[in-house]
Amino acid sequence: MIENIKVDENKKAKFKVDSRLITQILGSEIIESHSIAFAEQIKNAQDAGASEVTIDFSNMKNDEIIITDNGNGMSELEVEENWFLLGNSKKDGEASTSGGKGIGRLSLFKIGDSFQVKTSNGHEVTTFSISNKELMKEKTESFETDLYTEIRNESIGTQIKIKELDNEIILKEIELELNNLLSDDNKLDLKIIYPVDFTPTPFFTKGDIEGVVPFAASIFIDFDNFNKIEDISYKFTAKLQNEIIYTNTKFLTKFTKILTQLIGKKEDTLNIGNFSFLLANFFFDNKEEKFLPQSIKDKSIREYFLKVHQGINIYRNGFKLYGHGSEDWLKLAENRVSKPGENIDNKLSYGVITLDNEKSILLKEKSNREGFIRNESSKLFKDLLTIIVKQFGQDRYTATREIRSKIQSLKNEEEHKKADITSNGNEGENSEDTSLDKTIVENNNKGGHSAAKTEVKGIIAGSEGNQKKILKIASKKIDHGDTLYLKDDNIVNSEFLNELKLISSKGLLIEAGIVSPNNVPGKYIVNYIYGENSESLNLIINERKxxxxxxxxxxxxxxxxxxxxxxxxxxxxxxxxxxxxxxxxxxxxxxxxxxxxxxxxxxxxxxxxxxxxxxxxxxxxxxxxxxxxxxxxxxxxxxxxxxxxxxxxxxxxxxxxxxxxxxxxxxxxxxxxxxxxxxxxxxxxxxxxxxxxxxxxxxxxxxxxxxxxxxxxxxxxxx
Incomplete structure (x- = not known):
């Protein structure tokens, strides 16, 4: 017998949202990296039409970070209906969406516990503030905050002031991780203002090291017309002293079999539009350094380029997708462990994959922005890339043997020349001793990273009469592994910075005015030249204890x-x-x-x-x-x-x-x-x-x- 139940037709049940969902689950906890939180704000600004974004860390000591953009801004109605609507986005359906579920906005709670937003659409200015403490006080479904709106003409855009900062924000990490956030074709002007006591690292760009990469490959696939191996455009090139030593455009038989099986599985799971992949790898061998195509020191490439660009990076809609690059998502290290000679190292390689903005939506990002959601498309995509990278490793292995053979030939030629010089009685000429042997001259005002080599003799010391000194100090000690910006205002008087040149003693590694952490411990001299005046800094690099x-x-x-x-x-x-x-x-x-x-x-x-x-x-x-x-x-x-x-x-x-x-x-x-x-x-x-x-x-x-x-x-x- 079914019991009759009296139903109150006016009684309704509804979901309630705990405020912790806003501040923690959708905010500080789902986003693990401060850099990702900043990247989310940059993406949202570009989605709003911004061509310029500025992140200002200069007032961090006073517990404030400011993010400003020149996007379209919002009206009061748009703030209320869009910014405060969680779980949806006005950009639904676009592959570029980065604000879905409110994660982009709420990642601000990863940076600080409170923030103020001021936004202008050119006609009205709306301001509101949100605090984690206030949110936690309110009942789960009833949080409200005041919107202050003024009708006035003001430049369009949005400014976010973040307070009560997370005390574990590390600027060096943020500098590192935002350095390659934007793809080369992204026209967004990203400006980062650091505190006065922070020395930015002069990282190399891909253009800076283009001429010194020995192994490189270009890969292109149009997945709309991807039905056979020949539809993969693959070209590997190896160079030595700007001479092409080895090229290949074909896959090995063992890889063509696997690729054929992958193509048979793809059906609609790999309909991701056009895909381009540039992959490069370095050949570091200090004993053969002078024979390699390098104008930049190996250790400088590691410190000022690979530190940022290492690994296989993926870009979509002009932005890097996190969870790739330095994170070895293709497990290159494991492959190298099993067969070291035939597989490349994630740390010594850099790759750039560019995905189609609209058609690659089958590759869905995780909510925490660190990689793709595991589905059939992402699995096949990863399997395909693994085979391509393994082919690159095989080509590198073959090319390395060719390079070593070529180097041996160059060595033999060099020995013959030395023998000829000795037999002609020329040995010992040009043996004049100089205190600045093969010195490196850097003119940072030109913005270049490669150093022009010259010899300097008889430089007249400055500081004559009442002339102000170039240097504030005469000597400096650092520990092995530390960096030092040689133009820091604690070392140099600011009025001499323009046109200032640096000349270092033999063996000191300097790039863009920064002493490399890879220098050998010892005593060095750095000459500071301004016009006809010169002063010397005695630099001591202490042994690592x-x-x-x-x-x-x-x-x-x-x-x-x-x-x-x-x-x-x-x-x-x-x-x-x-x-x-x-x-x-x-x-x-x-x-x-x-x-x-x-x-x-x-x-x-x-x-x-x-x-x-x-x-x-x-x-x-x-x-x-x-x-x-x-x-x-x-x-x-x-x-x-x-x-x-x-x-x-x-x-x-x-x-x-x-x-x-x-x-x-x-x-x-x-x-x-x-x-x-x-x-x-x-x-x-x-x-x-x-x-x-x-x-x-x-x-x-x-x-x-x-x-x-x-x-x-x-x-x-x-x-």
Whole structure:
């Protein structure tokens, strides 16, 4: 028998929205990077018709960041009906949409806890403010804020003032990640104003290094007419001293079979319009440097170009899609581990993929903006790219042999010339000693990055009479691995900056006025030339302090993941046994020691964490430790009692985001069975690996993990 239920026809049920959805779930929590939050504001500004966007960090010390654009602005009605409408966008259906669900707007809460928006459409100016504290006070469905509107003529555009800033915003990280945000064809004028005490890094552009890239390929596919292998336009070129050494336009048989299968699966899942892909890779060999097509030092390319542009980057609608590039989304490192010679390294490569703005909507971005949602289209797209990159790796492998053969020929020619000179009695000529041998002259006023080489003799020192000195200081000390802007206003009097030239002593690496972190420790002289006047700065680069060390080549001596001293106290015995041993003759001993050091570090960490237990699986122990490190190094709000100690560790590891990125990428590597088996084979079924890969294992994986654990112990964060 069905019970009769009395229904109140006037009673309704409705969804309610917790205010935390606005400030956290759609705001600060879904967006993990400050740079992505700023990128969202830039995208929204361009969607609103802006041709100029300015991000002003100059007043950060007073807890304020201002974002301004010259877009179309909004009326009061548009603010009310569009800006405050979550879960929808007036740009629905466009591939360029970046404001859907309100994520673009609400990512402001990642930057600060309150903000004020002032927007003008040319006829009226509307202002409103939103505060996280006020939102949390209100009932879930009833938040309101005042709109102040004035009818007046004012330049169109929008200004956002952000207050109560997140105290972990790191300008160096933002500078790095926004540097390649815009594609080359994006006409948006993005201006970033930094605080006066911040020295911007003079990163290279793709144009700056165009003539020094030895391996490059161009790929184009029209997916509307993509039915066979021949529909892929692929051209690989290798150069040495601007001479083409090797070219290829065909795929290997083993790859054509896989590509044919992919094409058979594609149907409508890869109807993503036109697709272009430019891929380049560097050949770094210090011993052969003078034979390579380079006018820029290898280390400068790493520091001032690859630091920004490394990896395979994807652009759509003029903007880079996050979750690619330095994030090794194609798993190039794993492929390189399995076959080092035939696969390229993500760190030494850069690629630019440009997607069709309208037709590539099958590749959907994740809500957190870091990569594509996994679906059949993104899977096939990734599989296709993997094969193309593997073909590039095979071509690079073949071209490298051709280059080395050519270099050997050049060496032989050089030896013959030397022999001829000696036999003619010319040896010893032009041996005049100069204190500035092969000096580098930089004229930064011209904006160039490549340095013109010249010799300078007999420069008359300035500062005669009452003339003001060029330099404020006579000497400067920095630590190995640090950078120094030689035209900083703490070093140079500002009136001399225009037309000022720098001449450095032999061996000092300088690019665009900045001393490279890759310089060898020692004493250097930098001459500052203004007209006919010159003054000298004595520069001392101190050795990087290594505690409990002996000479063991460059293993465990360097790491770009952290700054400052390297403490090897806990692993000194294992490191010392490598002292003086040639890697080429004792590579097995090196590899076994690497494995032992890493295992010892991980076991030591787990033993000090009461929530962790040792497993019989090396991989499981590594993954458990990394997961715990990600948690324990995170600052838990402003009331975290260990905040200062954790901040100091973040600083040593170049910022919170950098540390998190390092640990996450390491986790991904060990989470793959192939990588675990690789480490297992190093000990139980050893095989010779290239010394460059061994150096990478030591300095990019084992050393930073060891130093991080040591820092946590020293700070008392772990027992």
């Amino acid at each position: 290594i505690i409990k060390e002996k000479k063991s080549k460059s293993f465990f001596k360097d790491s770009n993941h952290f700054n400052g001293e390297i403490n090897l106290s806990d692993i000194s015995e294992l490191v010392f046994q490598l002292d003086g041993l040639k890697y080429s003759e004792k590579n097995l001993l090196y590899i076994i020691s690497f494995r032992a050091i890493l295992e010892s570090t991980i076991k030591n960490y787990i033993s000090k964490r009461p929530t962790l237990e040792l497993s019989g699986s090396f991989k499981d122990n590594v993954l458990a430790a990394i997961d715990d490190l990600l948690i324990i190094t995170e600052i838990k709000g402003k009331k975290d009692s260990l905040k200062e100690k954790k901040t100091a560790i973040h600083k040593k590891f170049k910022g919170r985001d950098q540390l998190s990125s390092f640990l996450t990428s390491l986790k991904v590597k060990f989470d793959k069975e192939k990588y675990d088996k690789f480490f297992h084979s190093l000990t139980h079924n050893p095989a010779t690996i290239e010394e460059t890969l061994a150096l990478e294992l030591a300095n990019d994986i084992i050393l930073p993990i060891h130093v991080l654990v040591h820092c946590l112990e020293e700070a008392g964060i772990i027992g």
